[in-house]
Amino acid sequence: MMKYKNSIVAVCILALGMGTIGHAYAEDTAALQKLGAALFVDPNLSKNRTMSCSTCHMEALGFTDGRETDKVGHDVSLGDDGTSLGDRNVPTAAYAKFSPPFGKNAAGDYVGGQFWDGRASTLEDQAGGPPLNPVEMGMPDKGTLIKRLKENSDYVTAFGTQFGGEVFQSDDAAFAAMAKALAAFERSDTFSTFDSKYDRFLRGEEKLTDQEELGRVLMSSTQFTNCNTCHAIRGSNGLSDGVFTNHKYFNIGVPANKAVRAANGSKPDAVDLGLAQNPAVAGDPAQRGKFKVPTLRNVAVTGPYMHNGVFKDLRTVVLFYVKYKSKKPSRQINPETGQTWDAPEVPENIAMTELTQAPALDDKRVDAIVAFLKTLTDKRYEPLLSKDNAGQGATPPAHAASFTPTAP
Template sequence: MNHPSDAVMRPTLPAGGEPGPVITRRARLRLLAWSAAGLVLALGAASAYALVHPERMPPAVGEIVEEITGANPHPVALMRPQNAPLSAVAVLGKQIFFDPSLSASGKQSCASCHSPQHSYAPDNAFPIQLGGEHLSQAGYRPPPSLAYLYRQAPFSIGPDQGDTDVPVDMTQLASQAAGMQRAQKTALASPAAPAMVPQGGLFWDGRADTLQIQALGPLTNPVEMANASEEDVAHKLLQTKYVEQFKQIFGPSIVSNPSLLISEAMFAVGRYQIEDQSFHAFTSKYDYWLEGKARLTHAELHGLQLFNDKDKANCAGCHLSQPSRDGLPPVFTDTQYEALGVPRNPAIPANKDAKYFDMGVCGPFRDDLAQQTQYCGMFLTPTLRNVAERKVFFHNGVYHDLKQVMDFYNLRNTSPGKIYPKDASGKVQKYNDLPPQYHANVDEADAPFDRKFGDKPAMTDQDIQDIIAFMKTLSDGYKD
């Protein structure tokens, strides 16, 4: 009698095709246990055939080959933004971006909170930054990274376009270059508007539609660069050493029109962010793996699989990992909004007021959607590119490393006592950073949040370590 592990795995032959090699289940286990050198010798012609003709291989063989080599068997051509010298407008925008004289304190520039050395995010682990005239005013949210915003659409509320995407068969993930384009999401809004999804925009609440508008916000924010008015900004621009460049680019009359001066200055900052490749470098190990130029480790490959698995980590449900159909590299966000129910951060001074709540899309920093209460508690999904380089996470900076972040996703519903504080009576204060009447907005349907109290978490500790290993491959500047 044949042992079950000796069962032969035979591929279905394509019409007119030639058969691939036959590998038994027992042989597969042995192959995975041997050393790399032994594996190569044992696979022999099968491995070579798989690398040349991956489309003809049964899934099991494709998985073995990838586990051995760590290579992407189906490389793609990524369409990166053109790398060219900055235009005169972008050069002007760069000077504005790094100029602290434009702040009320004279010590704070755009780069103060968006450091080029830290993926255009803060260079410290503070949950909020200090600003104002004397750099003593506390902010309300951690500044998000300015990297990878060049494809961000204006804010809108409408049908989830991703719902029409065809999900990828997870058993074929390793041989399909990037896994799921998008996992199914089922809890995007309250039942009052189940098909309407907030998406696009800049800042955590999407209140700015363009980089130009976004650039002006901090200049007049009293807890940031703290200019009293746009006229104050215009006056400071006229005192800069680069004012002559405004005249050369926009004409001499620009200096006598304050509103136009500000508009063109912010346009220049936006052009700098679009044209300078450092804002969207696409030089991570994952990018090179997609192109067949780098190899992922076993842990990184397993982390990628879990990242895309809609029944496990389900990260790809919001952080899309697959290149677009026209070859644009993934930016690891669907640019939509989610209410995740992260715990309140007592380190934010505003949170000392028990009645204060930051509810994202419906306030307090935008008021146009205050009545759309089905969106209260929703915040923009950020890119995960360079996520391993960040020092604070989520809209309130409550966590400081990726292990804490993954534990939140894994344990929020199964062991909430490990995530949230308890009140005087010992009751866990779940979703304590959102008023109770909006708790229904929090996603409890999508994995890994689809588990109940006491259930086994979606991920093991080893799973989490592997997912983090994969996320580290998203950091720019990879060198083999």
């Protein structure tokens, strides 16, 4: 069985254009990305050989997890053991390379990093997290993971070519090499295509509808909305590489996902403190409840939403922000439950200044913002928008299943 699993990974490597790895590899980015691509889809990197990086980051679904669980849909992800559930929604891996390393900016605000709380400073740090997380891929330690890598002779050859023949003499060195290869793949153009309708509009290749244009104007405004205070529309090169986040952290008063807490066995008094749980922040009470501002690219097909998947529909998310600005009783109702919005999980440190700066939006403008957000969908995912559940996250098509070997 082991020989069969290794052979499948070898076939996957060949399919990625790596050929005979020992001869094809050189010290270059393209070769490293190809190695990372093979590692990304390899379930042998998990304890029970059931989960790869691509299991929770399906390329066909905007690099998010579309697997359904019995009790919580895909609010959070199922672990390698088939029973463990996390407490946070899987963030997309698309456009993650644009997040700077975790730290403080000139104003003293925390920015950057990976994961919802920034606990991984870089993509390399992030790539090493899930394999050793007991509720994700479940490997007990680095040494066990490296033994798995060495089961595959193609990996041994490729690692030797890329990192030197002594790379497997140290588990730490081999683990770091694996993380470097995975991070190189995540920095490839596969994850950041910039070919959405919005991008095509910027290049003069396509026009927006009147509704989408109104949404674009509203998103860009500091008078009618405050969206781009956090979801910055510009990148380092202007609009062309904007990923719609300033990479900062805010507490916006998101309620707990009670269904997830009930399903994953959390203690009744469990509270997700977000950034304050990042070891680099050392429990600073001023950071309690803050989570990283996510990219809005592909947001229409990567629900459910918020750090815990508590909202299913994209329009609900927009209305959640509107409720801070509106005095209308109808705006104080969560449309998904028909009840008043649940209380914030962490009531202190809520960014009320940012949340209340702009006037409340009427339905026309809410719908316009949702329409514009859909234009941020990469071209390959645009067919998902036509589904009945567009804006509620996508259901994985049959061909989007993660790379999982089966017995012959």
